[in-house]
Every structure is written in structure tokens, then in C-alpha cells.
Amino acid sequence: MSAVIDTEAAHGSIGSDVPAGRSRRGAAPAGRRPKERFIPRAGAMLVMGVFTLYFLVPIWWLVVASTKDRADFLGTNPLWFADFAFFDNVAALFAYRDGVYLRWLLNSVLYAGFGALVATLLAAMCGYALAKYRFPGREAIFNVVLGGVLVPATALALPLFLLFSRVQLTDTFWSVFLPSVVSPFGVYLTRVFAEASVPDELLEASRLDGAGEVRTFFTVSIRLMFPALVTVFLFQFVAIWNNFFLPLIMLRSEELFPVTFGLYAWNSSINQFPELRSFVLVGALLSIIPLIVTFLLLQRYWRTGLGTGALK
Amino acid sequence: MRHTKRAVAAALLTTVAIAMAGCSAGTAGSGSDAAASCEPAGGDVKLTFTSWIPGIEDAVAIWNEANPDIQVEVQTGPSGNAGTYQNFFNQLEAGNAPDLGQIEYDALPNFRVQDGLENLAVCEDIVAAKDQFLPWTWSQASLGTADELYGVPQDQGPMGLFYRSDLFEKNGIPVPTTWDEYKDAAVKIRALGGYITNFSQTDINQFAGFVWQAGGQWFENDGDAWTVDLTSPESTKVADYWQDLIANDLVSTYPAWTDEWNNAYNSGEVWTWNSAVWGANSILSGAPDTAGNWSVALAPQWEAGGESAGNWGGSSVAVFKGTDHLYEAAKFALWLNTSEEALTSLNKTAQIYPATTAGLELPVLKEGVDFYGGQKIYDVFAEAATQVSPDFTWGPTMTQTYADVSDGFKAAASGDGTLLDALTKGQESTISTLEAQSIPVAE
Structure with missing residues (x-):
């Protein structure tokens, strides 16, 4: 079981956007089949071991590479350490162009952190309303939202750019932030979860006690939905963090870049400006740390939330 | 890394397709076709300039200091083919292109056929500066024509x-x-x-x-x-x-x-x-x-x-259609690529190799380079630069x-x-x- 968790953490941290299906498949059968035989079990462990290795080797390479100075990076074994220059590299990265990298990191945390928070709140309200209130057009709305899950963010970037151009909001914080607070998948997940975990009786009781709908939502329902909300938050956090195409199209001012886009911009000029290379390497390594931290902190809830979604 | 590039390329292609579908849907006549005249606007002017050269702000800062009435704001992004060109096209479509942008010689014709650039040959100061540039860099930016110019040559790669x-x-x-x-x-x-x-x-x-x-x-x-x-x-x-x-x-x-x-x-x-x-x-x-x-x-x-x-590489600074300040933009582009202070700064921060004859005589390009055993390698390239054919x-x-x-x-x-x-x-x-x-x- 712990292998599963490790894979998940590693997986998420390298920024894939499909951890959901994998972890769902990984977690569910283990619970349903208590009497496993030795050989299938060993086979499963082997497969997981191989995949763990597969996911971890690039990170290992990155860790090793970012501890080397330029000469060692080319001249020594790429999978083992040479002279330890990690802190020199980090210091050089932080000093480059007045610490623009730190600015990017902060931007990413703002976009992803606040964006995911607002997105979660909106998704929770929407999903809850769709689950608990009966009104005409409810299913239609839900189906439209579900349709939204199918539209890739990349396809929306250009239309969004043209829209934001109309209102002269391109190249602003809002041009990346506003599209990020929408999460159709979050609505789906919270609706399913609210249906399952918020009993109508409880809402009745709350109303009888004189609480308004808003108060009921914030004091009662939201707590019951908490595991799902953490899941939505994590999903959205990762999605925003990794959404590189939207900033690419929207942003021109360096001080607004998120870290993914900033590193991409540097990386695209490496041939002409080779000194950027070590900055890209060290920057990439440091940029996955916030993702790993978020995952480790919220992992417990994440699994509960996903499990619920899967069973439904 | 190659996979990412491919994915990005695919994504960019998709947007090109979408953008073009948008074009053909009837916005073709939206740009003003009348050739802009090259007159000073008077009053304070603010220009935007997109370039991916790291450290170009240093050169621009020198300009901003000396020209309080023409302030230039630097915007940046990935290198041209990695996204910035597509951004330019998107911005032209949306009508909010920057005033100036860095465009490599091999991409200029693309912007030209899409009618995205101002003809700088209407600006007298620019035409008068022709002799300062190596003839072939000029013909790269004029696309081989006699009376048009779509960018001020910035650097070259003899x-x-x-x-x-x-x-x-x-x-x-x-x-x-x-x-x-x-x-x-x-x-x-x-x-x-x-x-x-x-x-x-x-x-x-x-x-x-x-x-x-x-x-x-x-x-x-x-x-x-x-x-x-x-x-x-x-x-x-x-x-x-x-x-x-x-x-x-x-x-x-x-x-x-x-x-x-x-x-x-x-x-x-x-x-x-x-x-x-x-x-x-x-x-x-x-x-x-x-x-x-x-x-x-x-x-x-x-x-x-x-x-x-x-020649391999080299870029120009172009002025985009839709700018209200052709005169000022052209003036800035000319200064950036001919003045000794700007060229020195660009060479210092990003090893830009100038496209002007005088630029090849910068003191820093006359020094021996240790990595090459102290050889004055830029003398060789300066000679090569004069041997590049203007006909490509x-x-x-x-x-x-x-x-x-x-x-x-x-x-x-x-x-x-x-x-x-x-x-x-x-x-x-x-x-x-x-x-x-x-x-x-x-x-």
C-alpha cells in the first residue's frame, strides 16, 4: 500500500495531469479483494516497483544535475554526484535578474493557491446546490458543466485571449487568475459527494433550528464535504500550476509569469544563451517542491475524497 | 524535452488553425490599410517592445533615461518560434500588438505576407541610416525590395x-x-x-x-x-x-x-x-x-x-501594424541597433553581435578570447560578415x-x-x- 502512495506522490509531483485514473485503479481493488495470493501480489508489487522507478529516475537525474557545476554536469556520470555545488547554483539562480525566479515562484503559489481556493469554493457551492436543491433545469445545468469537463483548457486559451483583449485585461494577474477559478470537474465531484455525505435530514434539522441556507452551507454542509473539497483543491492546484499554455498566450510582463512559463521561456533560449541552462535545471527542481509539500500535507484527504468519487 | 516541444508545437498549430479560421470569417478588412505616415506624435509617448533577449532592459533603461518623452516598456516571452511569434499573430488579430517586437530574419516574410508589419521605409531617418548597416543585413530586413523595410537589423550570425x-x-x-x-x-x-x-x-x-x-x-x-x-x-x-x-x-x-x-x-x-x-x-x-x-x-x-x-541566425526589430507611434518606434529601433551605448550594453548582457559596420568595431569585439587561446576571434567573424551574400x-x-x-x-x-x-x-x-x-x- 505504501508503494501506491509513493507512486502517487511522485506522480503528482512531476506534474502529470492524469493521476486520478491511476490512483483510483490502484486503490480500489486492494480494498475489495482481501484474500490475495502471493504470486499476483508479488507481480503487482513488481509492476509498481518498475513504475516507481520509471517515475523517480528523471527526478533523481534532476536532483543530481542541479548539484553540479557546468563542467561536472557534462563531464561526469549524469546519475551520480560530483563536486557538490547545489547551494552555489541556487544562490546564482536567486541572484539572476534581481531574483526574478523567486517572483515567479510566488506568482505560481498565488495563481495556484488562491485560484484553487476560490475554484473549490465555487465548485462546492455549485455542486451542493445541484445536489440538494430541486429546481427546473437542474439536470441541464449539470450536463453542461459535465460537458465542460471534456473541453481541454488548451482549446480555450485562444478564445480567452481574444475575450480578455476586448476588455483590455491581457497581460494582467486577472488574465490567468480568472480562468483558473472555474473547475467543472470540481462541480461534478462535489455534487456526487454532497449527495452521498450530506443527509437531507441534517439540512432539515438545521433549517428547523433557524439557520439560513447560507449559514447551513458554511457551518454544516461544508464540513461534511471536506474530503471532497480537499480533492478538488488539489486537483485544481495542480491543474493551475501546470497550466502553462494560458500564461504563454496571456502574459508578456516577466513579473507576472508563473514559474512553469518562466522556466519554459528560459529553456527556449538555451541554445543562444547557454548560461541559462543551470538556472533551468535548478529552477525546475525547486519548482516541484511546493507541489510535493501540498501533496504530502493533504494526501490523507485526497485518498478519501477520490475513493468516494470512485464508489459512486 | 523534445516531447514537450512537440506537444507545444501541436498546441500552437491548433491555435494557428483556430486563428486562421477566425481570420477567414470576415475580419480581413479590420486593419487600416492606409500607410501610416512617419510623423512625431508630440506629447509623451509610451511604447511597448517585446523581445526575449535576456537583459535587454538594461539597454532600454539607457534610452528611457535620455528620452523622458518616449518611454519604452519591455515585454518578454519565450524565443520566437517557441511561442512569441504566435503571440504576435494572436495580438495582431486581437488588435493589441506591441509597438515593437523582435523578429528573426527568417520569420520576417511570414509577418509580411500576413500584413502584420509597418513599412519603415516611410521614415526618413531610417532610410538615411542604411549605410550604417552591412548591406546584406539590410536586404534581409527589406526582403530584397528597394523601397520597403520591415525591421531594423539587430544582429547577425556570419x-x-x-x-x-x-x-x-x-x-x-x-x-x-x-x-x-x-x-x-x-x-x-x-x-x-x-x-x-x-x-x-x-x-x-x-x-x-x-x-x-x-x-x-x-x-x-x-x-x-x-x-x-x-x-x-x-x-x-x-x-x-x-x-x-x-x-x-x-x-x-x-x-x-x-x-x-x-x-x-x-x-x-x-x-x-x-x-x-x-x-x-x-x-x-x-x-x-x-x-x-x-x-x-x-x-x-x-x-x-x-x-x-x-549566415545562421540574426534578428531585427520590427514595428507592428496598428501602432500609433511609428515615428517614435522607428526612432527607438534605430537607436537600439546603431548607437554605441546600446550595442555595448546588448553585447555585454547577451553577446549580441551587431549588424552595423561600426558595431563590429566595438572595443569588446577587438579583444582576444581566452577560451580560443587568446585569438581575436571576432576579427574573423567581422571579415566573414562582409562576405555574406545579400541575395538570400x-x-x-x-x-x-x-x-x-x-x-x-x-x-x-x-x-x-x-x-x-x-x-x-x-x-x-x-x-x-x-x-x-x-x-x-x-x-
């Missing part, structure tokens, strides 16, 4: 021969001055277990530089229709030459710009690199163990005693041409087909792409 002087000397091999001698040297070096150079399957603009040097042409525009000639006699000659070296295993075929490629140079396996002036920096950072052992010579010639050089024209769909030829080169490097096959296919696909975009093609 090509020379980087070679391991220590290895040539130790093994008694003369440094080749013609391509025939180059092949002879290649045979000797192969016998010693090394390779004379690495043939890059992906740097099609390097190959174009070889064709350029040989006096070939890939594209021509008579003002109306485009002629595509990737298989001209000169181009065929160059392709056959390199095909021969590849087929006889006289050159290595590592994917360029990768670690194994760097390592091939760093370990001394590969002895020379036919590259542009900016390549000096690439070797320095890619092959640090070989410091002091490199030298630079003029490129090998097709005829003994010939004086011809190719780029096509309007270079991204596609590069990609298709590169696919063929990769196949050829692994023994499937020849370089000439690749050029032939690239020729066909380029013509069909032009036709698909309703760009007239001359047969």
Missing part, C-alpha cells in the same frame, strides 16, 4: 569554422580552407577515431547557411508570387556533399544541442563546428574541458581562394519548411533516404502549404 587547433596541429593535419580539403581532413580524422564535425539533422537554418554560402537560393519573391527552390543546383551540391560525408561515416549525427552532442565536443571526439558567431558561446559552455584549444577560421570555400560566408531570401512558412526538411534529414542520418530526398519533399510540402494559405506560388 558563419566561420570553429576547430580544435591543438588536435589539428598535433596530428599534422592542415586546417581546411576548401570543402575538398575539409573532406580530406575528415578521412584522416576518422582514421584517428574522431569525427571532423557533427551533422545536425535539426538545424535546418545551419544547412541553409551552407546553401547561402554556396550562392544558392531557397526562395524568391517577385513582389507577387513566391518561387520555391530548395533543390537548386547549389542546394543540391551542398546536400550531396554532406550526404557523402554521412554515408561514409565521416561525420557524427548526434542530435544537436543535447548532452551527448555537448559531450562529443567536450571529450574531443568531434573536432570542428561550422557555426555562427554566437556559437562561440555555445562551445564555451558546452565543452568547458577544451578551454584554450579552439580557434576560429573563415569557413571552407567551394573554390580555392573564394571569399564567401554563410527566406520563405513565408519557414517553420513548416524547417520541420519537414528536418524530418527528412533525421531519416537520412539513419540511412533512410538522402538529404536531397528530404529537400525534394520539403519543396513539395512547402508549395502545398503556401497554396493552402492562398499565397501565390510561381511555377
Whole structure:
């Protein structure tokens, strides 16, 4: 079981956007089949071991590479350490162009952190309303939202750019932030979860006690939905963090870049400006740390939330 | 990394398709077609300038200090083909393009046929500055026309021969001055277990530089229709030459710009690199163990005693359609690329190699470089810069041409087909792409 968790953490941290299906498949059968035989079990462990290795080797390479100075990076074994220059590299990265990298990191945390928070709140309200209130057009709305899950963010970037151009909001914080607070998948997940975990009786009781709908939502329902909300938050956090195409199209001012886009911009000029290379390497390594931290902190809830979604 | 590039390219292509669908849907007449006049606006002017050169703000800061009434704001992004060009097209479509932008020579025709650039030839100051530039850089920006100019030349990439002087000397091999001698040297070096150079399957603009040097042409525009000639006699000659070296295993075929490629140079396996002036920096950072052992010579010639050089890279500063401040934008672009203070700053922060004759005399370009054993390598490139032919024209769909030829080169490097096959296919696909975009093609 712990292998599963490790894979998940590693997986998420390298920024894939499909951890959901994998972890769902990984977690569910283990619970349903208590009497496993030795050989299938060993086979499963082997497969997981191989995949763990597969996911971890690039990170290992990155860790090793970012501890080397330029000469060692080319001249020594790429999978083992040479002279330890990690802190020199980090210091050089932080000093480059007045610490623009730190600015990017902060931007990413703002976009992803606040964006995911607002997105979660909106998704929770929407999903809850769709689950608990009966009104005409409810299913239609839900189906439209579900349709939204199918539209890739990349396809929306250009239309969004043209829209934001109309209102002269391109190249602003809002041009990346506003599209990020929408999460159709979050609505789906919270609706399913609210249906399952918020009993109508409880809402009745709350109303009888004189609480308004808003108060009921914030004091009662939201707590019951908490595991799902953490899941939505994590999903959205990762999605925003990794959404590189939207900033690419929207942003021109360096001080607004998120870290993914900033590193991409540097990386695209490496041939002409080779000194950027070590900055890209060290920057990439440091940029996955916030993702790993978020995952480790919220992992417990994440699994509960996903499990619920899967069973439904 | 290559996968990411591919994914990004695919995504960009999708948006191109969408943007074009948008174009054809009836916004064609939205841009004002009247040629803007080059008059000062009066009052305070604010300009935006997009460039991906790291540290260009330093030069712009000098300008802003001296010109309080024309303030320039720098915007940035990834390098041109990695996204900034597509952003320019999106912005032109949305009507909020920056006033100025960095555009490489090989991308200028694309912006020209999409009608995205102001003709700077209406500005007297710019036309008067023509003599300050190397003639061929000017013709790159004027797209070969006499009365149009779509960018102020910023930098250039005259090509020379980087070679391991220590290895040539130790093994008694003369440094080749013609391509025939180059092949002879290649045979000797192969016998010693090394390779004379690495043939890059992906740097099609390097190959174009070889064709350029040989006096070939890939594209021509008579003002109306485009002629595509990737298989001209000169181009065929160059392709056959390199095909021969590849087929006889006289050159290595590592994917360029990768670690194994760097390592091939760093370990001394590969002895020379036919590259542009900016390549000096690439070797320095890619092959640090070989410091002091490199030298630079003029490129090998097709005829003994010939004086011809190719060019690889270089960009211009263009002014986009829709700007309200053509005069000020042109003035800034001219200052940025001709004034000594700006050129010095650009060279210091980003090793920009200027496109002006005076710029090649910057003190910093007159110094010996330790990595090259103290050789004054920029003197060699300054000489090469005067030998570049002004007749080479780029096509309007270079991204596609590069990609298709590169696919063929990769196949050829692994023994499937020849370089000439690749050029032939690239020729066909380029013509069909032009036709698909309703760009007239001359047969």
C-alpha cells in the first residue's frame, strides 16, 4: 500500500495531469479483494516497483544535475554526484535578474493557491446546490458543466485571449487568475459527494433550528464535504500550476509569469544563451517542491475524497 | 524535452488553425490599410517592445533615461518560434500588438505576407541610416525590395569554422580552407577515431547557411508570387556533399544541442563546428574541458581562394501594424541597433553581435578570447560578415519548411533516404502549404 502512495506522490509531483485514473485503479481493488495470493501480489508489487522507478529516475537525474557545476554536469556520470555545488547554483539562480525566479515562484503559489481556493469554493457551492436543491433545469445545468469537463483548457486559451483583449485585461494577474477559478470537474465531484455525505435530514434539522441556507452551507454542509473539497483543491492546484499554455498566450510582463512559463521561456533560449541552462535545471527542481509539500500535507484527504468519487 | 516541444508545437498549430479560421470569417478588412505616415506624435509617448533577449532592459533603461518623452516598456516571452511569434499573430488579430517586437530574419516574410508589419521605409531617418548597416543585413530586413523595410537589423550570425587547433596541429593535419580539403581532413580524422564535425539533422537554418554560402537560393519573391527552390543546383551540391560525408561515416549525427552532442565536443571526439558567431558561446559552455584549444577560421570555400560566408541566425526589430507611434518606434529601433551605448550594453548582457559596420568595431569585439587561446576571434567573424551574400531570401512558412526538411534529414542520418530526398519533399510540402494559405506560388 505504501508503494501506491509513493507512486502517487511522485506522480503528482512531476506534474502529470492524469493521476486520478491511476490512483483510483490502484486503490480500489486492494480494498475489495482481501484474500490475495502471493504470486499476483508479488507481480503487482513488481509492476509498481518498475513504475516507481520509471517515475523517480528523471527526478533523481534532476536532483543530481542541479548539484553540479557546468563542467561536472557534462563531464561526469549524469546519475551520480560530483563536486557538490547545489547551494552555489541556487544562490546564482536567486541572484539572476534581481531574483526574478523567486517572483515567479510566488506568482505560481498565488495563481495556484488562491485560484484553487476560490475554484473549490465555487465548485462546492455549485455542486451542493445541484445536489440538494430541486429546481427546473437542474439536470441541464449539470450536463453542461459535465460537458465542460471534456473541453481541454488548451482549446480555450485562444478564445480567452481574444475575450480578455476586448476588455483590455491581457497581460494582467486577472488574465490567468480568472480562468483558473472555474473547475467543472470540481462541480461534478462535489455534487456526487454532497449527495452521498450530506443527509437531507441534517439540512432539515438545521433549517428547523433557524439557520439560513447560507449559514447551513458554511457551518454544516461544508464540513461534511471536506474530503471532497480537499480533492478538488488539489486537483485544481495542480491543474493551475501546470497550466502553462494560458500564461504563454496571456502574459508578456516577466513579473507576472508563473514559474512553469518562466522556466519554459528560459529553456527556449538555451541554445543562444547557454548560461541559462543551470538556472533551468535548478529552477525546475525547486519548482516541484511546493507541489510535493501540498501533496504530502493533504494526501490523507485526497485518498478519501477520490475513493468516494470512485464508489459512486 | 523534445516531447514537450512537440506537444507545444501541436498546441500552437491548433491555435494557428483556430486563428486562421477566425481570420477567414470576415475580419480581413479590420486593419487600416492606409500607410501610416512617419510623423512625431508630440506629447509623451509610451511604447511597448517585446523581445526575449535576456537583459535587454538594461539597454532600454539607457534610452528611457535620455528620452523622458518616449518611454519604452519591455515585454518578454519565450524565443520566437517557441511561442512569441504566435503571440504576435494572436495580438495582431486581437488588435493589441506591441509597438515593437523582435523578429528573426527568417520569420520576417511570414509577418509580411500576413500584413502584420509597418513599412519603415516611410521614415526618413531610417532610410538615411542604411549605410550604417552591412548591406546584406539590410536586404534581409527589406526582403530584397528597394523601397520597403520591415525591421531594423539587430544582429547577425556570419558563419566561420570553429576547430580544435591543438588536435589539428598535433596530428599534422592542415586546417581546411576548401570543402575538398575539409573532406580530406575528415578521412584522416576518422582514421584517428574522431569525427571532423557533427551533422545536425535539426538545424535546418545551419544547412541553409551552407546553401547561402554556396550562392544558392531557397526562395524568391517577385513582389507577387513566391518561387520555391530548395533543390537548386547549389542546394543540391551542398546536400550531396554532406550526404557523402554521412554515408561514409565521416561525420557524427548526434542530435544537436543535447548532452551527448555537448559531450562529443567536450571529450574531443568531434573536432570542428561550422557555426555562427554566437556559437562561440555555445562551445564555451558546452565543452568547458577544451578551454584554450579552439580557434576560429573563415569557413571552407567551394573554390580555392573564394571569399564567401554563410549566415545562421540574426534578428531585427520590427514595428507592428496598428501602432500609433511609428515615428517614435522607428526612432527607438534605430537607436537600439546603431548607437554605441546600446550595442555595448546588448553585447555585454547577451553577446549580441551587431549588424552595423561600426558595431563590429566595438572595443569588446577587438579583444582576444581566452577560451580560443587568446585569438581575436571576432576579427574573423567581422571579415566573414562582409562576405555574406545579400541575395538570400527566406520563405513565408519557414517553420513548416524547417520541420519537414528536418524530418527528412533525421531519416537520412539513419540511412533512410538522402538529404536531397528530404529537400525534394520539403519543396513539395512547402508549395502545398503556401497554396493552402492562398499565397501565390510561381511555377
